[in-house]
Amino acid sequence: MAGEWEEVPLGDVITLQRGFDLPSQDRKPGKVPIVSSSGISDYHSDVGVIGPGVVTGRYGTIGQVFLIKDDYWPLNTTLWVKDFHGNDPQFASYLLRTVDFRSCSDKSSVPGVNRNDLHRIPVLRPPLAEQKAIAAVLGVLDDKIELNRRMNATLEAMARALFQSWFVDFDPVRAKLDGRQPTGLDQATAALFPATFQDSPLGPIPRGWTAKPLPEAVEVNPRRTLKAGTIAPYLDMKNLPTQGHSADEVVGREFSSGTKFHNGDTLLARITPCLENGKTGYVDFLADGQVGWGSTEYIVFAPKPPLPPQFGYLLARSDALRTHAIQNMTGTSGRQRVPSECFSNFQLAVPTPAIAHRFDELTAPLMAKIKANSNESRTLATLRDTLLPKLLRGELTVPQAERCTA
Known part of the structure; x- marks a missing residue:
């Protein structure tokens, strides 16, 4: 391990502060993420803390650590980093993941941690350049995991939109009833849908359904x-x-x-x-x-x-x-x-078999891609969690870790 690394209390690396109260009735629509002990839970119009920031749970869900890249509002169930003392925020988020929160828990029926106890935990602090290098190699894995998450959200939104259009709103039938070509459907798919409705206990449904x-x-x-x-x-x-x-x-x-x-x-x-x-x-x-x-x-x-x-x-x-x-x-x-x-x-x-089959053809590949992305993310997370403690203990150098992620 490089001689420039030093063992210091966690409080010398970061200062943790309790989050802020924000009752549901006081929340206003906005784009500022509200961060709870389990992550982003809602959005608000006002900024509580200027980003980037690091947040972890104080009560409720203990041990999860969140790097928030933009301005945010940490709830009172969390601890947020008030001062990084010149250290790299992303590195600090990884360092905090290695902390044994259970040793600082009050063991009550609702788990909680004391920030003063956390501040006393000994950790290894590398030089700033090394911090940034460690954060970069681990960040590559987290960035890919986040990309997969966003891709999966898009794929699922596509599948849910198709379900809503075909089986709830009956958009293709309404379009044909109005003499229009159904939006987004090729001619063969559009031809599967009727151009009229029939009465049913559910109300008007496509004819033949x-x-x-x-x-x-x-x-x-x-x-x-x-x-x-x-x-x-x-x-x-x-x-x-x-x-x-x-x-x-x-x-x-x-x-x-x-x-x-x-x-x-x-x-x-x-x-x-x-x-x-x-x-x-x-x-x-x-x-x-x-x-x-x-x-x-x-x-x-x-x-x-x-x-x-x-x-x-x-x-x-x-x-x-x-x-x-x-x-x-x-x-x-x-x-x-x-x-x-x-x-x-x-x-x-319930649609005709032909429409059900076509729906399967269009949505099964979306679900399969979501599964593949999720599997890849789990593999990446396992690799990250393997490299993280070794990097932060100085047992693995950044070049060695980079070879593992190549």
Whole structure:
């Protein structure tokens, strides 16, 4: 390790400060990210801190560290870096990731950390030039992960927009009814849609389509087999995404009891506040024929032919379905959940097999690309997390790390 590195208290590298109160009723629409202990949670009109900045959780979610490149508002559940003492902000964000937050936790029912305890933790501080070099090599990996995240958001938005256009707004039918060519469709695809509507229990739907209660078109909580004691992929509720469909982390765990699923199934959180927060996922992370399991608070959707598997996920993300689920929650305040039976009262417009097949052709590649990007990001994150502690302990030089990322 270079002789210029020195061991100092963390407080000599950064000064942490508690975030600011900002009740929901005081928030105004804007572009300034509001940062909670779990990351960006909302946006506001006013700036709390001039960026770039580094934020970590003070209460609630402990141990996650966020580098915020623009101006931001850190909530009172966070600690933000008030002073970098001349050190590189991006390096400081990586350094903070190596800190053992558990050693500074008050061990209460709601985990919390004391900034004064954090300030006393000994860390290694390299010269500024070395800090910038370390941040650059790790930043390349994080930049690619962020690019994949943005690409996935765009791909999913495309799939959701197509679902909304075809199966909710019936845009191609309305266009043909008005004598117009449906926007964005080639002639062969446009020809699959009728030019008139018919009455149904759902209201007017495209002629030749069928209005059905959701369970007649999408199996709810389908039967899956998994023997007790089997080690199988387990998806915890905390790792079910609020945005996008890719699960954050899946681990092997011995099956006892829980919701079972396989590839192509959609998982919808049934309990408050997980449902309201948007926790929904698409199962595409299992091996062929493998059955996974997770929380008993999942509802599983499995579309029946001719509907393709991703139809269930896009349905679960739709405003209409989510509103219906939330309005039908039962139970006492704070412990409400969605009864599976409520979906019998939710009507779907089921298209012809030809349209369902064409929808599959257009959206399956989008879902596959999202999966590929997510897999790449997990690989990059693993590499970053392997290199990070070695770089920050001086066990690995920047040139050596660069060869690992080439």
